Amino acid sequence: MRVSKASEERRQEILDAAMRVFYEKGYEKTSISDIALKLGVAQGLIYRYFKSKEALFDGALENYAGRLAEQMGEAIRDGRTTLREKIMSTQSFIHIEDDDSYYYKIFNSPDKKGVYQKLSLKVAERLVPHVTDAITEEMKLGRLTAVEDPETVASFCVYGQLGILFREDISGLQKAERIRKFVAGQIR
Structure with a gap:
């Protein structure tokens, strides 16, 4: 069963996961798929909130x-x-x-x-x-x-x-x- 979360809660979860991955792998070596994998979600979900890795970093x-x-x-x-x-x-x-x-x-x-x-x-x-x-x-x-x-x-x-x-x-x-x-x- 799919779990729906409030938009702001999901956005924050994505930001936090991205920062963990950026820290672990470095910004340049991190991809949206790495962040999605860390969260256990599809890449499309991340793109729904952030149009690119750069936008995600700026959001953080x-x-x-x-x-x-x-x-x-x-x-x-x-x-x-x-x-x-x-x-x-x-x-x-x-x-x-x-x-x-x-x-x-x-x-x-x-x-x-x-x-x-x-x-x-x-x-x-x-x-x-x-x-x-x-x-x-x-x-x-x-x-x-x-x-x-x-x-x-x-x-x-x-x-x-x-x-x-x-x-x-x-x-x-x-x-x-x-x-x-x-x-x-x-x-x-």
Whole structure:
């Protein structure tokens, strides 16, 4: 008997299986039939969700970026502390990615610098609205008065981190500390 799954559940299952196979065999050596075999489904099912292996990989990148941005957004939306306190005490962009998933291993491996940068840009894109909302809330509460344009400040704070994050000549801890000090200095 054939088992039908909800569309979003099936899509996620395909993405997760693809990432396992990409990790095990490498992106170049992986085919849609390898992914279908891993899932125990027909190739046509995968093509129903993704038109190509490239589209599948891009879907996985989008998915992972969304998960990372949501994790960071949760910390930003926590209303128990001020935005400045959150910046000073919250793990940085670097640390939130510190997991052991296939997604992390593929998107953050040393030979995937371009993929890591693309992932970082997608996370930043999704994170800006969360930071904009947090700045706006701080303004409403009277805790942040020197900001005229919350979206521009949020974009600068989020995208501005990438220049430091992409540097290879300083450690992750140094990157996190530099970012934290700078952003906290801007949010007064």
